[in-house]
Amino acid sequence: MVSFSAVAKRYPGGKEALKDVSFALQSGELAFLTGRTGAGKSTLLKLIPAIERPSAGSVIVNGQNVGALKRSAIPYLRRNLGLVFQGQKLLYDRSAFDNVMLPLAFSGHGPREAARRVRAALDKVGLLERERSNPIQLSGGEQQRLAIARAVVNRPALLVADEPTANLDAESAARILDIFVAFNQVGVTVLIATHDQGLVERYGKRELRLDQGRIALDQRRGA
Amino acid sequence: MRAWLRQHRQALGAALRRLSRPAGLASALVIGIALSLPAGGYALLESLRGVAGRLTLEPEISLFLAPEAKRAEVEALGARLKADRRLTAVRFVPRDQALRELAAEPGLAEVIAALGRNPLPDAFIVSGKENRTVEALAADLGKLPGVAHVQSDTLWARRLASLAAIGELGLWLLATLLGGALIAVTFNTIRLQILTQRDEIEVSKLIGATDAFIRRPFYYFGLLQGLAGGLVALCIVGAALALLNREVRALAESYGSGFNLSFLAVGEAGAAVLFAGLLGWLGAQLSVSRHLKQIEPR
Numbered sequence: 001m002v003s004f005s006a007v008a009k010r011y012p013g014g015k016e017a018l019k020d021v022s023f024a025l026q027s028g029e030l031a032f033l034t035g036r037t038g039a040g041k042s043t044l045l046k047l048i049p050a051i052e053r054p055s056a057g058s059v060i061v062n063g064q065n066v067g068a069l070k071r072s073a074i075p076y077l078r079r080n081l082g083l084v085f086q087g088q089k090l091l092y093d094r095s096a097f098d099n100v101m102l103p104l105a106f107s108g109h110g111p112r113e114a115a116r117r118v119r120a121a122l123d124k125v126g127l128l129e130r131e132r133s134n135p136i137q138l139s140g141g142e143q144q145r146l147a148i149a150r151a152v153v154n155r156p157a158l159l160v161a162d163e164p165t166a167n168l169d170a171e172s173a174a175r176i177l178d179i180f181v182a183f184n185q186v187g188v189t190v191l192i193a194t195h196d197q198g199l200v201e202r203y204g205k206r207e208l209r210l211d212q213g214r215i216a217l218d219q220r221r222g223a
Numbered sequence: 224m225r226a227w228l229r230q231h232r233q234a235l236g237a238a239l240r241r242l243s244r245p246a247g248l249a250s251a252l253v254i255g256i257a258l259s260l261p262a263g264g265y266a267l268l269e270s271l272r273g274v275a276g277r278l279t280l281e282p283e284i285s286l287f288l289a290p291e292a293k294r295a296e297v298e299a300l301g302a303r304l305k306a307d308r309r310l311t312a313v314r315f316v317p318r319d320q321a322l323r324e325l326a327a328e329p330g331l332a333e334v335i336a337a338l339g340r341n342p343l344p345d346a347f348i349v350s351g352k353e354n355r356t357v358e359a360l361a362a363d364l365g366k367l368p369g370v371a372h373v374q375s376d377t378l379w380a381r382r383l384a385s386l387a388a389i390g391e392l393g394l395w396l397l398a399t400l401l402g403g404a405l406i407a408v409t410f411n412t413i414r415l416q417i418l419t420q421r422d423e424i425e426v427s428k429l430i431g432a433t434d435a436f437i438r439r440p441f442y443y444f445g446l447l448q449g450l451a452g453g454l455v456a457l458c459i460v461g462a463a464l465a466l467l468n469r470e471v472r473a474l475a476e477s478y479g480s481g482f483n484l485s486f487l488a489v490g491e492a493g494a495a496v497l498f499a500g501l502l503g504w505l506g507a508q509l510s511v512s513r514h515l516k517q518i519e520p521r
Contacts, residue, residue: 049429051520072434079431085520089426103430105233108226150430 001027001158001189002048007057009043009213017043019213021057025191027157030184032200033193035210041193042086044210045162048191049081050074061158079107082151082188084161090135090143090150096122097131100149107154121149125179141172148179158189165196177203230436238443241416242451250412251448254405254499255455261398262487262495263460268390270484284361286347289371296369297345303367304347309360312350318343329479344371402502405452409445409506416441417514429520441511442504449503453496461486 002025009018017040025031033041046052047059050066059066062080069077090099100121104114122128125145127138135143144164151159161180165173177192177199184190194200200207201221209217241247286304288297297315304313316324321343326332349364351357357375365373417424427437468483475482487495 051429075428075431075433075436077431078429081431083429085429089422089429089520091423091426093423102426106230106432106436110225111229154430 001025001029001062002191003060004044004047005058005060007044007047007054007059009040009047009052010055017213018047018054018210021210021213021215023208023215023218025189027189028184028187029206030181030190030203031192031206031208032203033191033208033210034195034197034200035216037195039210040213041195041210042162045085045160045191045193048158048160049078049083079103079154080156080158082148082154082156082159084144084147084151084159084164086162086166090146092134092136094134095131096127096133096135096138096146096149099135099146100153102150103154117153117155118149121153122146124152124182125149126175139172141168141175144168144172144176145179148176152183152188156188159183159191161190161192163193163195165194165199173199231439234439235443237440238447241440241444242447246412246415247444247448250408251451252455254408254448254452254503255459257401257404257408258452258456258495258499259459259463261394261401262456263463264390264394264397265491266460266464266487267484268387268394269487271390272387273485284349284351284357284364284373284375286349286364286367286370287372287374288345288347288369290344292345292369300367300369301347304349304364309351310349314348316346316348318345321346402498405449405499405502406506406509409448409503410510412448413441413445413507413510414514416444417511417518421518424515424518425520428518434515437515438511442507445503445505445507445510446500447503449506450496450500452503453499456499457487457492457496 004024005022007018007021008016010016021040021044033044035041043052047054047066048061050069054067057067061077064077066077091102097118100118101114104117107114109117119128119131122131125148127142127145127149130138130142135146138146148161148164151161159180164176164180168176173196180190180192181203204221206220207217208215209219242251286300288300301313301315304310307313318341322335322341325343326335351360361373361375364370424437464484464486472483486492
């Protein structure tokens with residue numbers, strides 16, 4: 001599903017965020033990407049939807065070499081990915097329902113089918129009764145769940161989340177993680193970046209640990 | 224195909240909603256006021272040209288024959304003039320017809336009735352090919368047998384033609400300048416829209432919107448704003464002409480004329496609105512290609 005081989009990323013100005021990163025994520029797998037702040041987790045995740053391009057090595061997603069993808073092909077790559085990024089990037093000028101509707105505007109579904117999918121996605125994250133609310137009226141955990149609903153409304157095969165439990169209390173964080181695990185159980189490949197080592201140990205899945213831009217640990221735990 | 228049409232409908236709807244906000248309406252009004260200047264100027268010039276059209280702008284030479292000229296002499300002269308290659312048109316005006324035409328001029332009927340007999344000679348009215356050589360030509364034609372007097376209206380015709388040309392050039396300059404202003408206004412409104420929708424654009428790119436999808440509402444907006452501006456301009460010109468016409472008609476009536484200022488022809492009005500729409504679209508195109516590139520998800 002996702003495969004990195006000898007990937008390096010240097011930002012303009014010389015900062016080396018990733019060095020010789022190689023790993024593969026099988027279809028249907030759930031993995032945690034861990035490491036301290038600044039270890040390169042966000043950079044690694046941004047290479048998957050081609051928000052950033054690798055300086056060296058290759059990033060293969062769904063059989064496509066993302067680093068070599070033409071600009072015009074990037075939107076079609078992203079439509080098959082579910083992205084939950086830091087800061088959520090929700091739109092505060094419209095309802096929760098319309099936020100989740102956004103990816104369906106260009107997916108070619110009819111209005112009725114689109115509305116049905118939006119409600120299904122909101123239902124999965126437990127926000128169905130809040131569909132009319134503005135995101136600003138939602139709690140931090142609810143906003144994060146709304147962002148997840150938007151990421152999964154297109155039923156992507158791969159879900160990528162950057163610190164989805166940051167700034168959340170333990171209970172909200174656990175709820176978010178449960179949602180990801182539920183998606184994984186129905187076959188969605190999931191990659192979650194987190195600096196919360198406790199969570200990783202509790203869920204007992206694969207852990208990829210980054211340290212100063214290198215993979216320092218790649219470990220599968222028995223759940 | 225249906226999805227594509229739906230996307231266009233949505234983009235059009237979004238553009239219409241933005242245009243119906245106070246800021247959108249104000250920009251359309253500004254564009255309309257700017258465009259009403261060349262459009263109104265054009266309507267005025269065309270109305271005046273209508274008057275001038277009756278006074279032909281081609282150099283005309285009138286050859287007045289001696290009052291005692293015989294019919295055969297007149298016909299011989301006519302044949303000779305028609306054979307002359309320097310002339311483009313030869314028209315014979317018999318003295319009776321000239322009298323009738325003169326009598327039709329307001330205020331002259333009584334004068335002519337008082338004269339009792341026709342004081343006018345037969346005449347040929349000929350047009351020369353070129354403006355510049357017309358005076359030499361007139362002198363030449365004056366020497367023909369049977370011609371008593373030659374008159375060429377070149378100076379008057381030339382002045383009128385150059386005034387019309389100046390007016391037209393002025394209008395083109397004005398239209399070009401204000402067309403540029405239309406593009407600039409659209410460029411700026413769309414720049415502001417892009418700034419206020421920065422988050423939406425960024426999110427849309429993140430979740431897989433194509434550039435075409437993101438640009439579409441802005442293109443529609445530019446087009447619609449231009450069209451709306453064009454319509455506003457037509458309304459302003461129509462209202463201004465209606466107002467002016469009340470006075471113009473009174474003035475023309477005092478000269479015994481039915482002259483009034485006419486509105487643009489339907490085709491011209493439609494072309495003006497479409498052109499305004501096109502310029503709006505162009506402004507949108509320039510603005511979008513310049514400002515959208517700066518918004519990428521990070």
